[in-house]
Amino acid sequence: xxxxxxxxxxxxxxxxxxxxxxxxxxxxxxxxxxxxxxxxxxxxxxxxxxxxxxxxxxxxxxxxxxxxxxxxxxxxxxxxxxxxxxxxxxxxxxxxxxxxxxxxxxxxxxxxxxxxxxxxxxxxxxxxxxxxxxxxxxxxxxxxxxxxxxxxxxxxxxxxxxxxxxxxxxxxxxxxxxxxxxxxxxxxxxxxxxxxxxxxxxxxxxxxxxxxxxxxxxxxxxxxxxxxxxxxxxxxxxxxxxxxxxxxxxxxxxxxxxxxxxxxxxxxxxxxxxxxxxxxxxxxxxxxxxxxxxxxxxxxxxxxxxxxxxxxxxxxxxxxxxxxxxxxxxxxxxxxxxxxxx
Amino acid sequence: xxxxxxxxxxxxxxxxxxxxxxxxxxxxxxxxxxxxxxxxxxxxxxxxxxxxxxxxxxxxxxxxxxxxxxxxxxxxxxxxxxxxxxxxxxxxxxxxxxxxxxxxxxxxxxxxxxxxxxxxxxxxxxxxxxxxxxxxxxxxxxxxxxxxxxxxxxxxxxxxxxxxxxxxxxxxxxxxxxxxxxxxxxxxxxxxxxxxxxxxxxxxxxxxxxxxxxxxxxxxxxxxxxxxxxxxxxxxxxxxxxxxxxxxxxxxxxxxxxxxxxxxxxxxxxxxxxxxxxxxxxxxxxxxxxxxxxxxxxxxxxxxxxxxxxxxxxxxxxxxxxxxxxxxxxxx
Ligand SMILES: Cc1ncc(C[n+]2csc(CCOP(=O)(O)OP(=O)(O)O)c2C)c(N)n1
Ligand SMILES: [Mg+2]
Numbered sequence: 123x124x125x126x127x128x129x130x131x132x133x134x135x136x137x138x139x140x141x142x143x144x145x146x147x148x149x150x151x152x153x154x155x156x157x158x159x160x161x162x163x164x165x166x167x168x169x170x171x172x173x174x175x176x177x178x179x180x181x182x183x184x185x186x187x188x189x190x191x192x193x194x195x196x197x198x199x200x201x202x203x204x205x206x207x208x209x210x211x212x213x214x215x216x217x218x219x220x221x222x223x224x225x226x227x228x229x230x231x232x233x234x235x236x237x238x239x240x241x242x243x244x245x246x247x248x249x250x251x252x253x254x255x256x257x258x259x260x261x262x263x264x265x266x267x268x269x270x271x272x273x274x275x276x277x278x279x280x281x282x283x284x285x286x287x288x289x290x291x292x293x294x295x296x297x298x299x300x301x302x303x304x305x306x307x308x309x310x311x312x313x314x315x316x317x318x319x320x321x322x323x324x325x326x327x328x329x330x331x332x333x334x335x336x337x338x339x340x341x342x343x344x345x346x347x348x349x350x351x352x353x354x355x356x357x358x359x360x361x362x363x364x365x366x367x368x369x370x371x372x373x374x375x376x377x378x379x380x381x382x383x384x385x386x387x388x389x390x391x392x393x394x395x396x397x398x399x400x401x402x403x404x405x406x407x408x409x410x411x412x413x414x415x416x417x418x419x420x421x422x423x424x425x426x427x428x429x430x431x432x433x434x435x436x437x438x439x440x441x442x443x444x445x446x447x448x449x450x451x452x453x454x455x456x457x458x459x460x461x462x463x464x
Numbered sequence: 465x466x467x468x469x470x471x472x473x474x475x476x477x478x479x480x481x482x483x484x485x486x487x488x489x490x491x492x493x494x495x496x497x498x499x500x501x502x503x504x505x506x507x508x509x510x511x512x513x514x515x516x517x518x519x520x521x522x523x524x525x526x527x528x529x530x531x532x533x534x535x536x537x538x539x540x541x542x543x544x545x546x547x548x549x550x551x552x553x554x555x556x557x558x559x560x561x562x563x564x565x566x567x568x569x570x571x572x573x574x575x576x577x578x579x580x581x582x583x584x585x586x587x588x589x590x591x592x593x594x595x596x597x598x599x600x601x602x603x604x605x606x607x608x609x610x611x612x613x614x615x616x617x618x619x620x621x622x623x624x625x626x627x628x629x630x631x632x633x634x635x636x637x638x639x640x641x642x643x644x645x646x647x648x649x650x651x652x653x654x655x656x657x658x659x660x661x662x663x664x665x666x667x668x669x670x671x672x673x674x675x676x677x678x679x680x681x682x683x684x685x686x687x688x689x690x691x692x693x694x695x696x697x698x699x700x701x702x703x704x705x706x707x708x709x710x711x712x713x714x715x716x717x718x719x720x721x722x723x724x725x726x727x728x729x730x731x732x733x734x735x736x737x738x739x740x741x742x743x744x745x746x747x748x749x750x751x752x753x754x755x756x757x758x759x760x761x762x763x764x765x766x767x768x769x770x771x772x773x774x775x776x777x778x779x780x781x782x783x784x785x786x787x788x789x790x791x792x793x794x795x796x
Contacts, residue, residue: 176771177593177594178591178592236768236770236773237770239594241593241769242595255595255596257526290525291527292527292529318526319502319505320502325523387505388502391502391503449770450770455763455765455768455777456764456765
């Protein structure tokens with residue numbers, strides 16, 4: 123934490139967690155990144171509509187506070203595993219949007235050199251071990267990364283992001299159990315946006331809150347409002363402290379909502395327009411955070427505009443970078459299947 | 465009546481078959497992820513939930529292993545489940561129940577039970593969905609005694625083979641290439657079946673036999689049409705079933721043409737092409753061969769995201785044309 127003066131600290135004493143814990147610069151940077159996630163996904167969506175990006179994509183618009191809050195207390199070399207809805211996690215963990223766009227455009231400058239696309243976006247250098255095309259696929263992998271951290275005494279903690287739908291896969295249950303019996307430095311983050319594709323949690327899941335699953339594996343289960351940055355960051359902060367202290371895993375359920383359809387082929391038949399509009403109008407995580415920042419005097423309208431302008435430029439530059447980057451050579455088709463030997 | 469030939473898409477043909485199966489037999493029901501109000505990831509179940517209700521069109525949680533096992537259990541005890549994997553790639557999560565349980569239960573219990581189970585697997589590349597949503601894993605299941613594995617290549621067969629699968633007392637695995645779902649073709653009304661285990665000659669020819677599966681059947685036909693202009697006369701066999709294989713159809717054709725090219729999308733090695741080649745090599749057709757057997761299959765890589773790389777990973781019409789021409793002309 124950047125050392126705020128005692129006077130400033132006292133004036134913040136009654137504010138929510140993040141406003142006491144982090145400096146104004148750090149918090150403005152969080153707003154910047156939330157916008158970056160939002161505009162990145164809007165940009166990717168537009169490129170898809172215009173036929174510049176193929177395949178499909180899963181947008182996390184509406185879930186930005188969750189990605190940012192969880193990653194807030196992480197150090198650069200801490201690690202995450204992510205999901206098919208992983209653009210926000212990737213940016214929150216420090217990825218550059220230019221190389222993400224390049225990946226979506228299938229270019230060699232992309233994070234996966236054009237081999238992975240949206241569903242496999244990663245940034246290994248920044249600790250993001252990858253999005254995943256398999257629901258719950260990343261959860262045991264995170265436990266393995268935490269096992270490495272413990273055995274190799276690196277001090278790293280590992281976060282596994284997954285959706286509410288993933289909590290009904292066997293991999294989720296097996297992974298939580300192992301993390302608990304071996305007291306591994308891993309944090310399970312269920313981003314509960316109410317639906318796994320078209321299936322609501324009420325129809326798919328026997329418990330009301332996914333955090334209740336934690337009891338079966340003897341770890342703390344914490345529920346947070348995933349659209350309030352400070353709440354998410356506070357829960358993550360505590361879980362990270364616990365993990366670093368060798369006390370084992372935590373399950374955080376971050377309740378949130380995706381504004382867009384599941385993927386590019388969703389007709390939203392399983393939820394109402396009113397429900398979607400209500401979340402967009404009344405619980406938009408960026409609007410909520412921006413309002414708090416302004417109300418608490420951490421930013422003014424000019425500052426907000428400056429962030430929006432900077433983000434718009436980063437997005438435009440990123441798309442240009444992606445367009446101008448080279449496509450992979452067909453002759454390189456078999457690259458990366460196995461490790462190259464010198 | 466017959467003046468107008470009724471056309472349906474491959475997806476519609478499957479949907480119609482499932483509706484007919486449910487109309488004919490109370491025991492038939494559908495299970496899978498997002499097959500209800502969403503209509504299935506590829507809109508194959510469509511509005512069936514509105515017509516048959518959520519007791520017969522059941523959305524499961526995202527639980528492939530459990531879901532597959534529930535289907536096995538229901539099949540063994542008198543029901544007739546049709547289970548949809550959202551993508552064939554997720555067969556990897558259901559593998560335990562498919563391979564260890566469904567395939568072997570009748571055998572292990574000395575014939576005391578049967579497992580009348582149908583599983584559907586949307587398969588293949590070409591949609592930009594990258595390495596975990598584009599695989600062709602049919603040969604994996606084709607390796608397991610106790611299972612039947614089919615790959616209908618036309619809307620007509622998609623319907624008829626699904627109805628044959630529902631009537632079959634044993635577990636039938638259906639691999640449906642995702643790019644075929646929009647393909648249109650003649651589909652007769654009402655109930656009919658297309659037998660499991662029988663290949664179909666799609667085009668007769670004298671110079672070369674192409675044995676193809678699934679989407680490669682149409683590609684082989686397209687290649688054959690081009691080569692006809694060069695005076696090369698190709699026979700195209702649609703294998704349709706990979707377990708049990710229609711050996712005789714392949715043997716008879718190769719005896720006639722003396723040349724064999726196998727075309728399939730799955731990774732080339734240790735796949736269906738190896739099996740078809742070996743069955744010819746082991747048969748009397750071997751003596752009729754005028755040239756080495758050639759296989760055209762998928763590259764030895766996962767399916768890449770980049771669209772040009774993705775196309776280069778699986779055989780395309782020009783690849784088939786070149787391979788067929790070289791084979792007939794003796795170019796090696
Ligand atoms: C093993 C597996 N089953 C099914 C799918 C298809 N699928 C992709 S995302 C998804 C829904 C996931 O829901 P959830 O975990 O809640 O994440 P969300 O999409 O809501 O972020 C489904 C069914 C898959 N990719 N992997
Ligand atoms: Mg969800």
